[in-house]
Amino acid sequence: MAVFTIKAVGRTVLRRSRFPSRPQNTTKRHANTSRGKPEDDPSAGASIPVPNTVATLPIWQRLGPLSTALQAYGRSQRKRPYTTQFCSSLVIYFLGDLSAQNINGDEYDPTRTLRALLISAGSSIPSYKWFIFLGNNFNYPSRGLSLATKVTVNQACFTPIFNTYFFGMQSFLSGDSLPEVWDRIKRTVPTSMINSCKLWPAVTTFSFTYIDAQYRSIFAGVIAIGWQTYLSYLNRQAEIAQDLGNGKIHMTQSIP
Structure with a gap:
């Protein structure tokens, strides 16, 4: 038995002497020295490039002082939405009326500006609530269907009601009778609705696609300055035509 044990130990020693075991990190060391620069090997602690996952800021948030003003507006919109609107x-x-009076070539009439401000005071909050409703509804799995529905509903429901209110109040605040108010609406609303289809569907689509909710009102407001200029201009032309029809202006009088 002792002879057998001595032989087994001898064979084990002989095998280890013929095939010495190598440390496990020998291969890695060899690989590092064979490549030359250790930083080329990711296992040596070199940084691995990763794709940039930081979201790019919208362009209107990268415009220096204008971005600061927009951010201040957004904070005010979140804290006091009704007052801000x-x-x-x-x-x-106010700006739309000033622009319209300048286009018409009339002398500045503060009464017209006051009428515009009164109309604004009556429509600002309902208009804001309408677009909040529009943003929270008609949201379908298909983004294209959602946008198309919002644009269609806005043009079919909000535009005729708002335009009727705008032109009707312009006539009413000017002292016209109810038949004259109705005549003003008939002269202006159909034309304004047709022309609104050339502008507001594109504005609404862009707004709901690219503009954050807190900035949609100010974006639409910038566009609305030009639109209010047009509405005021159209109202003035209808007012002149109505006065001509009623004999309030003689044909020989110059009309801007």
């Missing part, structure tokens, strides 16, 4: 609407209507 009311004041924004007054500014939009």
